[in-house]
Amino acid sequence: MPLSKVSVGAIMLLALAGVNPAGAAANDGDVVPEHPTFTRDVLPILQRSCQVCHRPDMFTPMSLLTYEEVRPWARSIKQRVEARVMPPWFADRTVGRYRDDPSLSDAEISTIGRWVDQGAPRGNPADAPAAVAWPAVDTWYHGEKPDLVVTSPPVVVPPNSIETYPEPEMETGLTEDRYVKWIQVMPGESRVVHHVLVYAVRDSEDGADDGGPRGVRELLANRARGDFVGDWFEDGYARLLRKDDRIRLQLHYLPDDERSFTDRTSVGFKFYPPGYEPDYVVRTRAVSNRHDLIIPPGEPNARSDAYFTLLEPTRIISFQPHMHYRGKAMTLEAIRPDAGRPELLADVNRFAWDWQPTYVYETPLTLPAGTVMHVTAYHDNSAANRVNPDPTAAVGWGQRTIDEMNIGWLDYFHISEEEYAALQAEE
Ligand code: HEC
Structure with missing residues (x-):
């Protein structure tokens, strides 16, 4: 696999190696246990497809790490997975194979349904897979500090207000074109930042037809809820950020019911060394x-x-x-x-x-x-x-x-x- 735009699932698969090594769409085990239990049958599904969003300090209504946390939501979980609205993934599973596809197989959905219908039993604690060590939400996932951090001006998101989509534009201060190794969006206030689009904007370019009145733009990254890894490329693959590009963020805020938040969202860029020539430009x-x-x-x-x-x-x-x-x-x-x-x-x-x-x-x-x-x-x-x-x-x-x-x-x-x-x- 030469190239990577890795998202959350990749870590989950690493973390779960041995638990559910098949991964992605290959997760189509078609066996539905007669008497499913939480520890043996349900928890592995939640670890693979749900916990990335449903854990403490996230934007979700509840954490789904432990039996105690999951049990009160059993009926609602059954209903959401049967309707295929959770996890949020809307591509037909039979067309194409996607990296880190979190969607559930029919057998997994039936397993959850049967488990709930039989009273959602805990099962033997010894059957439970090891807990997944989820990285903190606000760390640069790739460990190294980025070379360039572009931060939005503060945006106040009052409680109970309408959704807003401000689009601040920032200079990069770059003095030469640079090839990008990884890009990660770091929301200031994850509770209200719904998704973030990161564009490079420049004044004109041949053949581009998606520019509109505010300049030609190229989508560099798109952070949906639950993605804290960002986009990264294996050696040889890169994106190009030109020295005159401006960074435009499209910040989509969903206000909280009660609290006001003041968000400043950042984007970190890690570059290849100056002079590096990638084999492929994405x-x-x-x-x-x-x-x-x-x-x-x-x-x-x-x-x-x-x-x-x-x-x-x-x-x-x-x-x-x-x-x-x-x-x-x-x-x-x-x-x-x-x-x-x-x-x-x-x-x-x-x-x-x-x-x-x-x-x-x-x-x-x-x-x-x-x-x-x-x-x-x-x-x-x-x-x-x-x-x-x-x-x-x-x-x-x-x-x-x-x-x-x-x-x-x-x-x-x-x-x-x-x-x-x-x-x-x-x-
Ligand atoms: C990408 C993030 C994400 C993933 C992955 C995800 N959820 Fe959710 N879930 C949310 C968010 C955000 C909400 C609240 C908004 C809504 O209801 O759509 C939610 C809501 C729910 C609710 C409704 C809670 C309520 O208030 O009634 C249930 C049940 C649920 N999720 C179960 C699951 C299960 C089970 C999985 C895995 C099979 C899963 N979710 C995967 C983000 C996620």
Whole structure:
């Protein structure tokens, strides 16, 4: 596995080696125990898929580390996992294989359901796997101090207020272009920081069509709730931060019910040494037809299509759908020059606006030059969409959450024709 955009699950898998070594989608054990117990059957599932968010001092309503903590929530857990709203992960499990996929197999869901129906017994304490040693939320995960820390101005988030999305922009002070080894977002107040997008913004660039009036932007990182690892790259892989780039954060705050918070969120960058030349530069591209996104009033399934042609052989690292309240589903397809029909690469069929996970492929996908990437977005502007602010409005592209977007973000890097041929030969 050459390349890494590692998230939380990776540590979980390390921590759990021997408990649930299969990991990710391979976690599809299809055996449902006759009499499941907490210690033997349920706790390993919670460790793998839930505790990263459900532990003390996090933004979640409860911790799910111990039997005492879990027991009162048993019914609610059953209901949430059966509805597949927990853990938050909305890609069809049968399309593509994703790194650190936390989603539960049908057998795991049945195990939890049966355990709850049988009274949620504790079981034998000796069956319990070792507790996971979760790292603290506010440490630079990779151990070393970053070379550059960019911090937002203070933002006051009053209790019971509406969601806000300030977008402060900061200078980096860099005097030369630098290749980035890792990026980590460090929220000041995790309770209210829902997610953070980190953009490099520059004035102009050929061929970029996602700039808008405030400059061309490249998405450098996207921190969803529960991600405290950030993005990092193995040696040879890097992102480029140019000396004149400004850093723009999109800070999405969800206010607390009772307390006021003043947040200052930081982003840490670790660079390769000056002069280092990576083998591959990871890029991010917004695939979107922003100019003709039109969603009629009341329409339950407004479809829009966007395309992006790969001019060189390319490996796709990840896919991240971005839409707002009316977002419903998004698919990613590849139309190879030599194939008769499109190939489905991802099917995020239950998009939920307030969760925006990035789907990182277990192995980057390899595609030939000339492949057309096809993103199809579906929006639900009907009254049946419970978060729809106004089903009578015709909606188009815009920054506000009440406007819409239809972006499929792709992280990718180019390879040579020779590398492409070699990878084909391996398959
Ligand atoms: C990425 C973070 C994250 C992960 C992973 C996660 N949760 Fe949650 N969970 C949340 C947040 C945030 C909430 C509160 C907001 C909401 O209800 O959506 C929540 C709410 C819940 C609730 C409802 C609590 C209530 O107030 O009624 C249950 C039950 C739950 N989670 C169970 C689980 C289980 C079981 C798993 C693993 C199978 C899991 N969660 C994985 C973040 C997470």
